[in-house]
Amino acid sequence: MKAFYFLVAILALASSVAFAYDPSPLQDFCVAINDTKTGGLGPADTSNPLGSTVTAVTVNNLFGLNTLGISLARIDYAPGGLNPPHFHPRASEILVVLEGTLYVGFVGSNGNNCDNPLFAKVLHKGDVFVFPIGLIHFQLNVGHGDAVAIAGLGSQNPGVVTIANATFGSKPDISPEVLTKAFQLNGDIIKYLQKTFWL
Incomplete structure (x- = not known):
């Protein structure tokens, strides 16, 4: 009986491994x-x-x-x-x-x-x-x-994803409160960065 459970476990493992890869084109x-x-x-x-x-x-x-x-x-x-x-x-x-x-x-x-x-x-x-x-x-x-x-x-x-563009140039803007806390910067600096043209 132990051999049967062992075989079932091996088959279950093998079937899960068979699907754990990127599909072919x-x-x-x-x-x-x-x-x-x-x-x-x-x-x-x-x-x-x-x-x-x-x-x-x-x-x-x-x-x-x-x-x-x-x-x-x-x-x-x-x-x-x-x-x-x-x-x-x-x-x-x-x-x-x-x-x-x-x-x-x-x-x-x-x-x-x-x-x-x-x-x-x-x-x-x-x-x-x-x-x-x-x-x-x-x-x-x-x-x-x-x-x-x-x-x-x-x-x-x-x-x-360009970090500066995504952070300060998102549309709509990320809340200045979020960015002020995240970057530990003055809110005026955050607002300036959000108004800057990002390439």
């Missing part, structure tokens, strides 16, 4: 017939307050990425240009520096005695860095000239 790949949009990655204008521009190639502008679980982005940086703190809710990212020198990093999660550790490094041409899924990360051009990087992301639609 509905098709092997998607040929984007009549796709008039291209996923070009040419140089971009960086004359904006951040001094950087991200050119994304996702399933939204290159339909052939449908079901493949990947996307790309080219990031152009003027000297001092910043790709501000942000995260991707659906993808990890691998960054390759093509030109220039970047200070990059991500912040680990809080809890489990971690206290939000910063993992950061200065990268040069040819260097690679990985940003885990869902963690806040950034890149800053610390070189004297322009910089360019290519990012590969593990989703056809990785999404992006």
Whole structure:
């Protein structure tokens, strides 16, 4: 009788494991017939307050990425240009520096005695860095000239949440009372930040 219960337990465990993975795509790949949009990655204008521009190639502008679980982005940086703190809710990212020198990093999660550790490094041409899924990360051009990087992301639609935009540029505004307590800032500063134009 014990052997029977053991067998039932093993079968129950095996059946639950069989369903504990991401489902396969509905098709092997998607040929984007009549796709008039291209996923070009040419140089971009960086004359904006951040001094950087991200050119994304996702399933939204290159339909052939449908079901493949990947996307790309080219990031152009003027000297001092910043790709501000942000995260991707659906993808990890691998960054390759093509030109220039970047200070990059991500912040680990809080809890489990971690206290939000910063993992950061200065990268040069040819260097690679990985940003885990869902963690806040950034890149800053610390070189004297322009910089360019290519990012590969593990989703056809990785999404992006830029921290400053989401926090101070939400529509409608987050209550200043919430932000004043969260950031331990004067309410006038919070109201100023909420009126600022966020890229």
